[in-house]
Amino acid sequence: MTQDDFVKIAEDQLDHCMRVMGGKSAEYARGGDKLHNFKRAAQVAGNSPEEALLGMALKHYVSILDIVDDAVAGKKDAPPEVLREKFGDWINYMLLLMALLLERQS
Numbered sequence: 547m548t549q550d551d552f553v554k555i556a557e558d559q560l561d562h563c564m565r566v567m568g569g570k571s572a573e574y575a576r577g578g579d580k581l582h583n584f585k586r587a588a589q590v591a592g593n594s595p596e597e598a599l600l601g602m603a604l605k606h607y608v609s610i611l612d613i614v615d616d617a618v619a620g621k622k623d624a625p626p627e628v629l630r631e632k633f634g635d636w637i638n639y640m641l642l643l644m645a646l647l648l649e650r651q652s
Contacts, residue, residue: 563634567641581646595646603639610636 574583587598609632613624624632 559630559634559637562630563637563641566634567638570638581642581649584642584646596643596650599639599643599646603636603643606632606635606639 571580574580576582576586579585581595584595584599584602587602588595591598591601613629613632616622616624
């Protein structure tokens with residue numbers, strides 16, 4: 547893969563992530579807090595917002611593991627739109643986790 551091809555993939559993926567992140571704010575944010583959903587889940591579960599987020603993110607990670615297992619075993623290739631969705635979910639969860647950790651420091 548050329549550098550130009552990789553940059554195109556990365557830019558397209560990051561654009562997708564930002565579109566999804568913007569759209570999900572109305573669904574999950576409350577009171578202007580983008581991280582509300584994880585804080586509320588932590589209250590319910592009796593853990594930290596970071597741990598709550600990791601629990602929610604686990605399903606996305608397992609999905610990626612299944613995609614990799616299938617590819618390595620030669621079973622099937624995930625279509626590009628599925629890869630975009632699954633990796634976008636994972637990237638977004640990691641950005642949200644980073645935001646929680648940075649918020650904790652302030």
